[in-house]
Amino acid sequence: MVANGAGDPVKGPQSSCSPLGVDNINPKVTNAQYAVRGEIVIRAKELEDKLHNGEKLPFDKILYCNIGNPQQLGQHPVTFYRQVLALCDYPELLENEQAKAIFPPDVIARAKKYLAAIPGGTGAYSDSRGAMVLRKDIAKGIEERDGYPCDPDNLFLTDGASQGVHAMMRMLLRDENDAILTPIPQYPLYSATLTMYGGMLLPYYLHEETGWSLDINELRSQTYKARSEGKNVRALVVINPGNPTGQILSYENQVDVVKFCKEEGIVLLADEVYQANIYRPDKTFTSFKKVLCDLKETEVTVASMMSISKGFYGECGRRGGYTELVNVNSDVQAEFYKLASINLCSNLNGQICMALVMNPPKEGEPSFELYSQERTELLASLKRRAVKLHKTLSSLQGVTCTEPEGALYAMPHIRLPQGAIEAAKKIGKAADFFYCMQLLEETGIVTVPGSGFKQEEGTYHFRTTFLVPEKETDEVAERLTKFHNSFLAKYGEPEQ
Amino acid sequence: MVANGAGDPVKGPQSSCSPLGVDNINPKVTNAQYAVRGEIVIRAKELEDKLHNGEKLPFDKILYCNIGNPQQLGQHPVTFYRQVLALCDYPELLENEQAKAIFPPDVIARAKKYLAAIPGGTGAYSDSRGAMVLRKDIAKGIEERDGYPCDPDNLFLTDGASQGVHAMMRMLLRDENDAILTPIPQYPLYSATLTMYGGMLLPYYLHEETGWSLDINELRSQTYKARSEGKNVRALVVINPGNPTGQILSYENQVDVVKFCKEEGIVLLADEVYQANIYRPDKTFTSFKKVLCDLKETEVTVASMMSISKGFYGECGRRGGYTELVNVNSDVQAEFYKLASINLCSNLNGQICMALVMNPPKEGEPSFELYSQERTELLASLKRRAVKLHKTLSSLQGVTCTEPEGALYAMPHIRLPQGAIEAAKKIGKAADFFYCMQLLEETGIVTVPGSGFKQEEGTYHFRTTFLVPEKETDEVAERLTKFHNSFLAKYGEPEQ
The missing domain is CATH 3.90.1150.10 (Aspartate Aminotransferase, domain 1)
Structure with a gap:
């Protein structure tokens, strides 16, 4: 350890201790x-x-x-994704006669569309938010999912959804008095980032006996208790479908969550990375963005996180994801953009895969049948x-x-x-x-x-x-x- | 803004201000x-x-x-890289007779080697440090570059070199009294991360009149001055070849830097991402790792950062990089590993490209001629x-x-x-x-x-x-x- 007084300049070697030891790194x-x-x-x-x-x-x-x-x-990857990715990484194949016999025409068309619109293709830094052509495809997918418009400028493509969580934590947490309502049990990314960014994990317990249900009264009582202790309750994490708990929120429950966030002036961090993983015919996934739109709610801020790592596709190693910011002022969006730009951009291979996930082959297109079959089977x-x-x-x-x-x-x-x-x-x-x-x-x-x-x-x-x-x-x-x-x-x- | 007293629980809605405004996010x-x-x-x-x-x-x-x-x-990408990447992303091509006519045998062999050793290929999370087979290839490249051994367990593959800088800043900076010696002019990633992680940028000025040279006396005087003001000088950033300044350090200068770090108990952050970009026949790149080894120096801690985004290859959009930790205790390495694991892993496409950059085709292999020609021309x-x-x-x-x-x-x-x-x-x-x-x-x-x-x-x-x-x-x-x-x-x- 280097011991510094405030007196004369210290000269000569310091103690022989390692300048980088577990005792002196950031706690x-x-x-x-x-x-x-x-x-x-x-x-x-x-x-x-x-x-x-x-x-x-x-x-x-x-x-x-x-x-x-x-x-x-x-698990076998979805063929359509991999075919488009291979062409985007090695575009010479697009001009190769032998390759044309291997790849279906809609795969070739998709790769051409992306490469034409991304200057430098997968080898160049894109806009820090992600390439516009990909954000547009993702926005289209979100619109089809929700039935409401999505502005591609509200989308930030990230190296997996985790990076979106990092960015939100970095933005929200000023000191240890800033608290984030976090479900218990939780995905440990939340506790880890709360520790790293120096905020407070404010727990709300899911009720196991009623299928890990989320109780608004629990959110309220924890919030009021924390406030009485001088904490600023800045955000609420909801993981839907749940991780590690696997439950799917009911629409009514989601409406109540949004109302709670509005009443209490709390940002909603909606971890929706398992949106394609629904196993009960009587349950459906509804995004919090849709709930907001249904309620014509323009004051509640939501960051919706999505990933290519989950679903039936499971493209974990590719590290693709997005965060959609809903009801966020342009000056805050600019800060989010700046944070993204300090990391230059997320990887293009992951960006493209995210666009393919949100905008898969449609009925009538050559790859649809195989895609649809793979999806159903998986x-x-x-x-x-x-x-x-x-x-x-x-x-x-x-x-x-x-x-x-x-x-x-x-x-x-x-x-x-x-x-x-x-x-x-x-x-x-x-x-x-x-x-x-x-x-x-x-x-x-x-x-x-x-x-x-x-x-x-x-x-x-x-x-x-x-x-x-x-x-x-x-x-x-x-x-x-x-x-x-x-x-x-x-x-x-x-x-x- | 949410105004919280320490009195009774606050009930009912908060002020109508946005819960996420530039006035209340992390400064x-x-x-x-x-x-x-x-x-x-x-x-x-x-x-x-x-x-x-x-x-x-x-x-x-x-x-x-x-x-x-x-x-x-x-700029045209290096063909060898893209061919291997395409095969890794769409391994069906390896079994396709038409594809065998397109790809040279060493490309096919490389893709097979990687896919055999990476469970789940590019679609699966790897070890958080990066897949071992790739770290081994990178270690081999480092050994050939320096003439000294490299342990793949000291290598951490990252989404571009920037993520290595983030991790080091996160580890080193505890509060605003932790200072990092940073060249001026500097690459703005350093000032940005120093601000974000709450440390102090301790400037040392490069001398423009002598070709942006690095002056050890300047390092010393800035260090002593900072210490006299109660600062802990934790690390020294050296960018070699320089960004934005383009100079290449002399070997003697590098030796002096290492000695300075040893005497003062300071970690060396060696930004060596431009190591392949040398334009003067009378200049060569020497890694700080090699200087350490030449000096048989086992006390100076170095983090050497490398990237696939620069060099003649310029694979920016792929986001690949590594940090080699030299002379770092295993308990600190374990913390670095934990940080990496919170982000799961860097993207596999970038990981593979990093291995290809450090272990390119060798003379006599089918792809060598084209690779060599592309490299020379670029x-x-x-x-x-x-x-x-x-x-x-x-x-x-x-x-x-x-x-x-x-x-x-x-x-x-x-x-x-x-x-x-x-x-x-x-x-x-x-x-x-x-x-x-x-x-x-x-x-x-x-x-x-x-x-x-x-x-x-x-x-x-x-x-x-x-x-x-x-x-x-x-x-x-x-x-x-x-x-x-x-x-x-x-x-x-x-x-x-």
Whole structure:
């Protein structure tokens, strides 16, 4: 550490301590936590290395169910997207006779349209908000989704939805008195960015017993309580469909959320990245933008975040996303634009994929049939896997699990034996962390302990994706059940 | 604004003010400046729209010389990169007989190698540091460049080099007493991130009269002065080759920089993104990593930043880059890894391109000849354009210009007439901003005023890339000269 007085200039070498040590870096960094890729994942990678080196373990591969990363688990990408992307990255193919036999004409037309309108194509920085031709296609998709106009100048394309969350946090949080209403359980990006940008996580608890429902009275009471403690409640995060909880908000509930934001002067951060992941025929996704428009509401500020990483497409590695700003003054938009420009622009490959997601092939176009078939199959398969996983989890002793209506996760509630709780305490860990770590060590299945998402005090959960390939789900169900039973056999029956 | 007392819970609606206004967002955001994409670029886009709408202006297109974005100005991409990228994004081509006739075997082999080693390919999140197979290829390239080992676990792949700078600033800056030695003129990413992360920019002036040279005594005196004022001098930014200044550091100078960092316990942030842009046969690029290794120096911490956006390749839109951490403790590396994991990972397309840049085709491989030819031609063309632009600028009355040795920019020193300085003052602008804005309005050439990079008080400069296509350089030289002369005719002779 460099010790500086305010006296004469200090000369000569400083202490031999590293100028960059965990004791002297920004504590907002050291304090931030991100369980989705935390200690358990690091251990999983070690085990994977052991497997690669031929070491004998109780399983022959690691199953990463910690993160919604479908293609890593073998999901096939949507062909139309990949064809357009390949042509955009290597435009010589557009002039190649052999290539013309490979790519359908609407794929070629789409690539040509984008390349003609993006100066320098995928190799050049675009407008910091994203290339206009792509924002226009996305705006069109939003208009078709909602039935209301969308101005492409309100769209900011980002490297995944996470970057939109970063930007909003950076804008909103001035100091530790600025609080953001965050659902519990939450996606750990919110707690991590709140720590990094120095704001306060103001929790509101979703009610597990009523399917992880959102209670407006809870929002109100938490807001009033925080205000009475001198906090500025700046924004409300709503994740719909829910992550890690999988519930879909009812329209009436959404109307109430908007009214609450209006009454309390609170910005709404609408995390809508799972909008294409709906598994119940009686449920539909409605964007908060549509709710605002239905209500003719012009005072409530909404930032709607979308991503190419989720849905049935799951293009995680491409890092594409957008934030739509609704009811935001032009001077604030200019600040958002400036923030984007400091990062130059998001990657063009991800930008293009975002436009393809929001403006897919239409009926009658050559690629429509294949696209439509892939979409239907992927969504049906996700649903089958959700149902199966839910059934397996619900069958375990001491476990209850809300049926996932949307998104990519199940969030079972696990009652753990006192023996396990004490064993965890001995090693300074949460009991659900202890459970998940043992699950990994014995089955190779990687999950995220509920403590990583925060949860009601004294309850334990874990989050698992339902992305294991269908041909392996039986085996995984068996391994999970076997592990759970042996865990209970080892540590005793759960308390309740 | 929400006004909260510490008394009873506040109920009912807040004031009708927007909950998100420029008056109540984070002042670190509103205070940040980024001239490379600031007001002049916004005006350029307006003018471009006018041209598209058929409006008559004194020029028929906008020439974006504000930013190193070569492909936007028509530079052809390196074929090898694009071929591998297309195959990685659409792997079906690997099995297609027609496609096999299009792609050389080493392109196919490279794509297969990467796809086999990256679970889920470009559609899946990779390790947050970047896919191991790519980090290994990059490490190999670094080893060949420096002649010293490189551990892929010290490499963090990022969405452009900017994200590495963000991460380092986030780690280093705890409060406004943490200062970072920054060259003046500087690349505005540094001033912008210093403002955003709440640190202090501690300037050290490059000496223009000796070719923008870096003076160790200046580093020392600024450090001691800052310490006497209670500041912690945490890091030193060195941009080599220089941006916006184009100079290449001598080896001896680099040794002195390393010694300075060691003596003063200061982290070195080595911005080495222009390492492939060297135009003088008597100059070579040496990485700071190599200097450290030559000196057997194990105490000085270096973060070396590299990008795919610059060099002869200029793959800006792809957003690829890496940070190599040298002499960093594993616990600090773990924090860096955690920061990366909060963003999940950088985009795979950019990651792959970074690996291709650092591990290009080798002699004897099928793609080598074309790659080598493209590389030679691109670098020769950049050099010709640098020489020509330097000649044009040096010929202007009241203008001197250091010859660019590397990078992509010229940074002429312009002596402005008193009349212009006063006219600028009247509209509340810096005089070089005034000059650059008029240059845009009259010629369509977009440049960045020296004030955007900071400069010695009372001097004026602007930065321009030399990326205008060769067939247009004569015309641009003519337009620039004509504008400069008419500017002087209008505002009077420069003072000196």
